[in-house]
Amino acid sequence: MSDTRINPTIGRSPLPAEDECWTAVIKRDPGAAGEFFYSVLTTGVYCRPGCSARLPLRENVRFHATSADAEAAGFRPCRRCKPDEPSLTQRRSQFVEAACRLIETSETMPSLTELACEGGVSRFHFHRIFKSVTGCTPKAYAAAHRADRMRETLRDSGTITEAIYDAGFNSHSRFYAKAPEILGMSPARFRRGGEGEQIRFAVGDCSLGKILIAATEQGVCAILLGDHQESLVRDLKDRFPHANLVGGDPEFEALAAKAIGLVEAPTKAVDLPLDIRGTAFQQKIWNAIRKIPAGATTSYGQIANSVGSPGAARAIAGACAANPLAVAVPCHRVVRGDGSLSGYRWDVERKRALLQREAASRGS
Template identity: 50%
Template sequence: MTDISAPTQPPLDDEACWEAVLRRDRAVDGRFVSAVLTTGIYCKPSCAARHPRRENMIFLPDPAAARQAGFRACLRCRPDEVGRDRLAVEAAQAFIAAAMVPPSLEEIAGHAGYAPHHFHRLFKRATGLTPAAYARSLRAERLKTALEEEGGSVTSAIYEAGYNAPSRAYADAQRHLGMTPSAWKDGGRGVTISYMVVGSSLGPVLVAATAKGLCRISFDEDEGELRRRFPYAEIVPGDAAFSALAAQVVRLVEDPTQPVDLPIDMCGTAFQQAVWAALRAIPAGETRSYREIAAAIGKPGAVRAAGSACGDNVLAVVIPCHRVLRSDGTLGGYAYGLGRKQALLERERGE
């Protein structure tokens, strides 16, 4: 088992802790414990037990502080195990990243000191990805970096990224890059991207997609932005079938509470994909802070990086980065203007 020590995390104020307890927020498990004065028990924030009255609850930084104050651990939620789980996930992420060939689930779980099936669930809950998907994302990220280097061939990039055969690299590239390795290296050469600019109550919306799915949704942009991103792709106006897809996007802009079931085709690093998965897991009408998103993917210290990943989101509304606020509850940033962010949040709350 890997020898790991406790992470350093910024503290939350009492009001933020209470709100996290009320919504049983798994994202902040391990950040603090809640102790009940009337029962002498301390719990993790997501504990399923009935909530006590606010005046009967205090918040402590960790289980050790709770025990020192005379409280005992809840037998239902087992708060003492939370910190160990999070550290084990971080150790597994480092183990996967250091391996050129993706390790098996048994190897990853053994490194972390857990049973394979239990750790599979634990890892996915913490990062939004299974260990295998996380490993594939890292390898695809290495492939992307190798492809962007000057002078190298596609074949050498494939093997440098850790692939044993081109077939696996091409399959991963279709999933993570949205196109073949050679097309990515050539700025989208050989790929057809359909687009349409459609009206909405929040302004013009650019909707663009490859054959696989949506690759860009943005406000106040046009064909020129696509050509900048993919200078060698074939960029064509959308047809009647594409118009139906664009109409679905507009309906989501008008009512962001409706379920999202649209095909997507977006590339990103393993970290970005984990952040985007965490964003999609936020229920409509709710918000999270950047700090909570970082904690949700097992990287509590990567608050700024989580914010950058939100900013790198290319599918506005479908990947709901508008649901992320600053820790003080203010709107923070939004690529398409704070007015639009506020409007989307108000629509989700039915205001």
């Protein structure tokens, strides 16, 4: 499973179901570009989904996993969508990869104009592309990278970038194999919502009501709190719409018990493997939140400063709301600047209860 997770190589995945392919063709879904190609028997031409050419009749359409397959079947590339050349998505990924490399290797942060120039686009366009591929702004990426570099240098083992370069991280494919480590997880995979993955889960009772615990092979990927089993399961399905959700087995129950233990006694150290899914920016924030000790609170503004994005308090609140791991990522310890509780994804009363519990056990 970890293979599929770290290897989102474009064009290598098996052909999606024909119905799905056809739906993407009808919708001219540009997001499906790279997933498959379609050919038209009557014209002898093949296209990528999203092509603006006139829609063919379903009966004349065939699907291919790669452009090479389509050509081997005797079709020639469409002149409009140029399916034999790198797709827009691939070109953007390459462009963003180059920008990341430039940011990492520059002593000072290159200007947006400089970065955009490499790809021949405007500053604004560049900003948008970068964000859509990495999930964070170039500035946040640079700040995150600088923080990593500093931490690693202090630990004397050289920088992450050096380590990656040492490991032969020079080719495009290597970058993508490493991307989940650098970017948190592949943005494409994140959007696909756990496709092809098996997620085990269980719903139980705790002192805060119903609790749902879900885990991948890597670790716990969701801890959700609520009043009703059905709404918790629905929330899990919304977060991982394409994963194969299965009920927990006895081995899983032990993990679930640990997670419940964490909720009941947040000040106790629990060895709980986590599989934290989010964009690079969200992961930065959640990592910062995990450093808040039990019994303490921090403001949204302080978290924003600690991740090198002062003024991003609103984005911090957004990341808290998107947190999939109640208590394990203790977003309940993040409060307003004036100390008031503000909101909580799982009901502000639960936030209050958690904070009271932590304060009490710290005092004891």
